Amino acid sequence: MENVKVVSYGIGVIGRRLANHLLTKEGVEIVGAVDINPAIVGRDLGEVLGRDKLGVVISNDADRVLSETKPDVVVHTTMSYLRQTYDQFVQILRHSVNCVSTCEELSYPYATEEGAAYAEKLDKLAREKGATLLGTGINPGFLMDTLPITLTGVCTKVNRIYVTRQMDAATRRIPFQKKIGAGLTVAEFRRKIEDHEITGHVGLEQSIKMIADALGWRLDGIRVDPVNPVVLDHDATSDAIKVPKGYNAGTKQKAYGIRGGEAIITLDFRAYIGAPEEFDSVVVDGVPPINERTSPCVHGDHGTIAMTANMIPRVINAEPGFKTMKDLPVPHATPVHMRKYLK
Amino acid sequence: MENVKVVSYGIGVIGRRLANHLLTKEGVEIVGAVDINPAIVGRDLGEVLGRDKLGVVISNDADRVLSETKPDVVVHTTMSYLRQTYDQFVQILRHSVNCVSTCEELSYPYATEEGAAYAEKLDKLAREKGATLLGTGINPGFLMDTLPITLTGVCTKVNRIYVTRQMDAATRRIPFQKKIGAGLTVAEFRRKIEDHEITGHVGLEQSIKMIADALGWRLDGIRVDPVNPVVLDHDATSDAIKVPKGYNAGTKQKAYGIRGGEAIITLDFRAYIGAPEEFDSVVVDGVPPINERTSPCVHGDHGTIAMTANMIPRVINAEPGFKTMKDLPVPHATPVHMRKYLK
Numbered sequence: 238m239e240n241v242k243v244v245s246y247g248i249g250v251i252g253r254r255l256a257n258h259l260l261t262k263e264g265v266e267i268v269g270a271v272d273i274n275p276a277i278v279g280r281d282l283g284e285v286l287g288r289d290k291l292g293v294v295i296s297n298d299a300d301r302v303l304s305e306t307k308p309d310v311v312v313h314t315t316m317s318y319l320r321q322t323y324d325q326f327v328q329i330l331r332h333s334v335n336c337v338s339t340c341e342e343l344s345y346p347y348a349t350e351e352g353a354a355y356a357e358k359l360d361k362l363a364r365e366k367g368a369t370l371l372g373t374g375i376n377p378g379f380l381m382d383t384l385p386i387t388l389t390g391v392c393t394k395v396n397r398i399y400v401t402r403q404m405d406a407a408t409r410r411i412p413f414q415k416k417i418g419a420g421l422t423v424a425e426f427r428r429k430i431e432d433h434e435i436t437g438h439v440g441l442e443q444s445i446k447m448i449a450d451a452l453g454w455r456l457d458g459i460r461v462d463p464v465n466p467v468v469l470d471h472d473a474t475s476d477a478i479k480v481p482k483g484y485n486a487g488t489k490q491k492a493y494g495i496r497g498g499e500a501i502i503t504l505d506f507r508a509y510i511g512a513p514e515e516f517d518s519v520v521v522d523g524v525p526p527i528n529e530r531t532s533p534c535v536h537g538d539h540g541t542i543a544m545t546a547n548m549i550p551r552v553i554n555a556e557p558g559f560k561t562m563k564d565l566p567v568p569h570a571t572p573v574h575m576r577k578y579l580k
Numbered sequence: 581m582e583n584v585k586v587v588s589y590g591i592g593v594i595g596r597r598l599a600n601h602l603l604t605k606e607g608v609e610i611v612g613a614v615d616i617n618p619a620i621v622g623r624d625l626g627e628v629l630g631r632d633k634l635g636v637v638i639s640n641d642a643d644r645v646l647s648e649t650k651p652d653v654v655v656h657t658t659m660s661y662l663r664q665t666y667d668q669f670v671q672i673l674r675h676s677v678n679c680v681s682t683c684e685e686l687s688y689p690y691a692t693e694e695g696a697a698y699a700e701k702l703d704k705l706a707r708e709k710g711a712t713l714l715g716t717g718i719n720p721g722f723l724m725d726t727l728p729i730t731l732t733g734v735c736t737k738v739n740r741i742y743v744t745r746q747m748d749a750a751t752r753r754i755p756f757q758k759k760i761g762a763g764l765t766v767a768e769f770r771r772k773i774e775d776h777e778i779t780g781h782v783g784l785e786q787s788i789k790m791i792a793d794a795l796g797w798r799l800d801g802i803r804v805d806p807v808n809p810v811v812l813d814h815d816a817t818s819d820a821i822k823v824p825k826g827y828n829a830g831t832k833q834k835a836y837g838i839r840g841g842e843a844i845i846t847l848d849f850r851a852y853i854g855a856p857e858e859f860d861s862v863v864v865d866g867v868p869p870i871n872e873r874t875s876p877c878v879h880g881d882h883g884t885i886a887m888t889a890n891m892i893p894r895v896i897n898a899e900p901g902f903k904t905m906k907d908l909p910v911p912h913a914t915p916v917h918m919r920k921y922l923k
Contacts, residue, residue, distance in 0.1 A: 258736050375734060383910060387730055388874075390890050390911025391718060391883040393601050453916035523913070525879040525886075529872065536868040540734040543868075547733050567726060567910050568733025570866070573796035 238576040240266035247314035248272040264575035269302040303332040313338035341439040343372025348446035360559035375540030377440030382447040383562040395523040405512040407475035417487040420478040426485040437464035441492035473511025550578030581919040583609035590657035591615040607918035612645040646675040656681035684782040686715025691789035703902035718883030720783030725790040738866040748855040750818035760830040763821040780807035784835035816854025893921035
């Protein structure tokens with residue numbers, strides 16, 4: 238069976254982990270790599286990944302890579318916002334190439350007017366070019382949207398949905414621990430929030446809007462609380478960072494889908510060093526009531542890499558256009574030759 | 581907006597509950613009812629449901645009902661095996677009408693050669709007639725197949741899957757409690773098993789095969805253990821049935837998807853009076869490992885009714901043909917006007 242040919246667009250932290258994973262997968266072949274980082278452009282992807290040479294040179298010329306390699310799909314892991322990634326998707330789609338992206342805002346652009354306008358243009362282009370575009374990942378993309386939506390399928394009535402993700406940041410990579418301001422004083426943390434150096438989780442609005450649209454709920458609005466520090470009454474520590482009592486251990490943030498002055502969807506996101514339990518939970522106040530919990534929580538990086546790789550066949554099989562997780566058949570692992578999952 | 585017109589085919593316990601639920605739903609109209617039970621044929625469906633008259637007379641002539649009412653979809657809740665229901669599906673599809681059925685074997689007929697042959701014929705007919713047919717329900721249909729499949733989407737590697745459903749039968753309807761032989765001596769229980777009066781859960785093979793096919797796993801075989809009694813070391817009781825210590829409290833049954841002499845998929849089904857906890861759980865031995873639990877377990881009848889009603893728009897929207905839950909977009913609740921979910 239022929240391999241599925243993939244171009245890796247974005248060779249940052251997630252892009253490298255994803256590429257390493259794809260290289261272990263039967264029936265997947267990385268035929269090209271794109272990044273703009275001058276430190277790695279012109280180098281062999283295998284070497285950058287700390288492996289043997291692959292004969293794939295990282296290029297900053299996406300058009301050329303796509304023309305020369307004619308891949309079945311691009312896996313795209315560059316940035317979080319559509320205003321940063323829109324031109325990249327246009328470029329990929331113009332080559333009539335399918336794309337699975339971890340761009341958080343792409344997971345459900347309809348959360349904002351600006352995003353909806355981007356989505357409309359991307360959908361039109363994708364249809365014209367016969368390609369499929371999907372935004373996915375573990376969160377947004379699964380834990381706080383696709384999974385709660387799926388679980389409501391067993392309900393005859395849904396009043397409210399409450400989704401929690403609680404992570405012990407000590408189990409995550411050090412850049413993530415720094416990103417959430419672990420080990421800072423609360424004053425330092427607040428200054429970094431003001432300076433947009435700490436931004437909190439990207440995707441809460443998108444997840445809420447995806448749930449609401451799947452259920453047909455019209456919301457009066459979506460409210461996202463400011464990112465809050467987490468101050469523990471005891472010392473906590475990771476391999477890399479000490480968080481003395483009274484210092485900031487990480488972030489917590491809630492977001493709400495509001496109707497009639499009431500939060501009918503609540504997303505409750507917590508990531509800090511020293512969290513007493515790691516879990517993902519979905520509580521549906523409905524008939525029957527649903528009280529679902531995954532413990533420990535799904536590891537963020539592993540989960541995002543898995544979702545991106547596992548959605549490749551769903552995206553190749555789909556009708557052309559821009560798709561979201563709620564439009565495609567249920568996700569699944571892809572442990573055998575990738576071609577086996579193609580229609 | 582126009583209502584979605586539904587014919588209710590099968591007015592037994594589940595059919596009645598489903599009809600009662602559909603009557604509460606905005607944008608759904610029951611336009612016809614079919615059953616062969618002489619005690620209710622010719623009676624008004626509303627009256628049989630213990631409500632006001634609906635002007636819908638229960639008929640044993642499905643062809644006539646389908647011709648006269650031209651529904652958008654049939655909800656079908658008659659029997660568990662395709663050899664019992666095949667002719668009914670042929671009849672429905674010949675009218676070019678979509679159908680959502682709770683027939684357990686239809687949820688994934690490919691588990692047996694006989695089932696696969698039925699599925700092939702139904703798929704061909706459905707395509708010819710431009711209609712869509714789906715088998716679903718809470719189990720099979722969701723808890724032990726669609727949900728585990730969906731959860732593997734976050735895994736880069738899957739070694740083994742273990743799914744458990746543990747129900748306290750005391751919370752279920754009395755016919756269910758009798759169906760599992762609660763309150764019998766173990767000898768009486770075994771005799772009823774031999775006489776096929778107690779059959780255990782229908783659908784374990786189907787769920788295993790659906791998981792294996794979604795993941796692309798080739799199995800050496802599927803093994804279904806005999807239905808076993810559950811004997812407690814204490815008295816247990818429901819509203820209706822006493823289970824003295826040493827008597828049978830219900831059933832337990834396991835089924836395995838085998839490869840290389842090893843169970844890579846295990847379904848562990850337990851329903852008995854006095855179960856210490858009600859839960860549904862999915863454990864994936866993989867990367868990352870997944871340990872998911874819904875507690876209490878999803879109520880079987882509510883869940884089946886919900887899944888059947890909620891899949892109506894997915895089935896109407898789908899391409900013609902015979903579909904299974906793994907082929908269709910993720911399920912979701914349908915709390916607003918049913919027409920809102922249609923393309």
